[in-house]
Amino acid sequence: MQAVERISYAGEEQRRSLRVPFAARLFVLSLDPSLIFAGHCETTAVNSHGCEIHASRGFEQGTRLCLGNLPGSHVAIAHVVHSSSAGLERKVYSYERGTTQRFRIGLELDTPGNIWGLEAPPSDWR
Numbered sequence: 001m002q003a004v005e006r007i008s009y010a011g012e013e014q015r016r017s018l019r020v021p022f023a024a025r026l027f028v029l030s031l032d033p034s035l036i037f038a039g040h041c042e043t044t045a046v047n048s049h050g051c052e053i054h055a056s057r058g059f060e061q062g063t064r065l066c067l068g069n070l071p072g073s074h075v076a077i078a079h080v081v082h083s084s085s086a087g088l089e090r091k092v093y094s095y096e097r098g099t100t101q102r103f104r105i106g107l108e109l110d111t112p113g114n115i116w117g118l119e120a121p122p123s124d125w126r
Helices: none
Strands: 025-030 038-047 050-055 063-067 077-090 099-109
Touching: 025 050, 050 077
Parallel strands: none
Antiparallel strands: 025 038, 025 063, 038 050, 050 099, 063 077, 077 099
């Protein structure tokens, strides 16, 4: 059984389901024909209605994204609800020097559910 740790965010009282810390590497693909983006992003927190990811770029609110590399080889469609700078991140590989800009992206799933594969999700996820 997975332990679920509660984390608090500003505005959490408006959330429809509890956010839990969860790190997963997703493959994210833009579904907007005017925006070319395909790459790996990391989740930091998830709930049954969406997640927060860290990405190498920001996205406009409403941008539709396809999330891949989910448990069970599933994919999900989500849209951006917020996008903000997370600051600079130092590159860790010796062949990459300097820093890179990182962004915190809030996503809302088109179809809510436990797409994250949590064995014991919070009770308000049902």
